[in-house]
Amino acid sequence: MLKQFFILCSGADKSLLEGCSEGEQTKYVGIGATVFFTAVMAFIASSYALFTVFDNPFIAMGFGVVWGLLIFNLDRFIVSTIRKRDKFKSEFLQASPRIILAIIIAIVISKPLEIKIFEKEINTVLLKEKNAMALNNKKEVANYFKSDLDKNKAETNVLKAEIERKEKEVNTLYETYITEAEGTKGTMKLGKGPVFKEKIAKHNLVSAELDSIRKTNLAKIAVNDKKAITLQADLDKKVTETQPIIEGFDGLMARINALNKLPLIPSLFIMLLFLAIETSPIIAKLLSPKGEYDYKLEDLETALKATLSQDKYQRDLLVKTSASMHDKVYDDIAQDKKIYDLQRQKATELLELQAHNFVEKQKRTL
Template sequence: MLKQFFILCSGADNKLLEGCSEGEQTKYIGIGATVFFTAVMAFIASAYALFTVFDSVYPALLFGLVWSLLIFNLDRFIVSTIRKRDKFGSEFLQATPRIILAIIIAIVISKPLEIKIFEKEINTVLLKEKNAMALENKKEVANYFKSDLDKNKAEIASLKADVTTKEQEVNTYYETYIAEAEGTAGTKKLGKGPVFKEKIAKHDLAKRELDSLQKNNLAKIAEKEQQSSLLQADLDKKLTETQPIIDGFDGLMARINALNKLPSIPSLFIMLLFLAIETSPIIAKLLSPKGEYDFKLEDLETALKATLTQDKYQRELLVKTSAAMHDKVYEDIAQDDNLYDLQRKKATELLELQAHNFVEKQKRTL
């Protein structure tokens, strides 16, 4: 059962191969097995590649199955259509387009498996890229809100500075009228005279202005701080909203780019391995000498070609002979009026016989 399956995979004629030796059958079983296992590798590679895209098992498996069947059909077609010839150059020229196609298939198959094999290293590269993207995103978002935050901070600082300046003014008035009362400055007269009363009045006025300024500025500062809190909340919200996008940066293209940043030698060897697997059936057919199966297949093809050539020649000769006979008959008829009726009858019979003969021959050909 397995033997017949691998022969089917090789694209060989099963009935024709049954009459060949065991060695010849083994050769095509090996070719069929290579085609089959290449399709299996294509299924694994494409299923994993689609899983990284959809994050779902069933679509990945379904597409992987379709892709593997496509690769299987292409490989089977490539192997089965290569014919052994007398010159290796002719064979190689015949196989060149198929080898190019096999190279393309090998590259397509190997890339997803490389991603899986180097998954840990790729995750490390992606982690570094995500961290860099997160820092850059935080910087961009902060720059977006920076002008409003800086404006609020400057206004709050200005309001606080006004209060501080007014407090210093009140303190200065306080020190002035105290010094006046103690007689250490101003008029230097001890006691609460007219100058003292004037200075304490200025202090009280400044104190009332300070109280009013503090009340107004504190309200404004509270409002500005609330606006700053809202801006900061918007900034944090923006960062929270964009972080999942950065965290989800691990799709197929991102992993391929990350793979390209790793050392290329290991990836090259893996690709060469799949290239060898994919082209091995073709190379085997090119390097192997003509076998029993090839001779039998060539015999069938040349026999059919000879039969078709012979039939074509006989039909052409029949047409030419019939035309010549008709020309001669009608030429004689035209020259002898007495034989007109007889010749017409005989010519009619002859044409009927030729027509029947041609139909029978055509039936035998079919």
């Protein structure tokens, strides 16, 4: 049962192969098994690749079955259409397009399995990239809000500086009228004279201005502080909203790019392994000597070709003979006086009818 299935996978003519030796049958069983297991690997590889895209095992397996059948059909077609010839060069030229196609298929089906085999290393690369992306994203969002935050902070600093300047002025005036009262500066007279009263009045005026400025500026500072909190909240919100996008940076293309950043040699060996598996049926056919099955198949094909050539020749000869006979028949008819008179009578009647119709048409136009 398994033997018959693998022979079917090889694309060989079952009825023709049954009459061959056991060794010849074993060769095609091996070729068919290679074709089958290549298709199985293609199914596994494509299913995993599509699972990384859709995150749904049923959809991934559905597409994987289609892809596996497609690879199976292509491999079976490639192997079954290679014909053994007397010269290796002509065989290789015949197989070269199929070898190129096999190389492409091997690269395609090996890449998803490489991603699975090196999954831990790829996850490490992706983690580093995600961290770098998160930092860059935070910087970009901060730069986006930077102008508003800086402007708000500058306004607050201006308001605070205005209060500080007024406070220094009040403190200076305070020291001035105290020292005037003590007689240590100013008029150098102890007591609260007219100069003292003038200086304390000026202090009280500036102190009142300070209270007014402090009240106004503190209110503005409170508004700016609330605005700063709002801007910071918006910044944090933006960072939080974009973080899931960075966390979702785990698709097929991202993993392929991460795989390309890993050392080349291990990945190359895996691809070469699949390349060897994919091209092995073709290489086996090219390297194997012309076997019993090949001779029988060639005999059938040449016999059919000879039959078709003979049939074509006979049809061409039949056409030529029939044409020659018809030429003679119509030549004899042309010499018959009775048929000539009949043809002349009918032609005359036709010309008379045409003349009458012409006259009637001319009358209607007049």
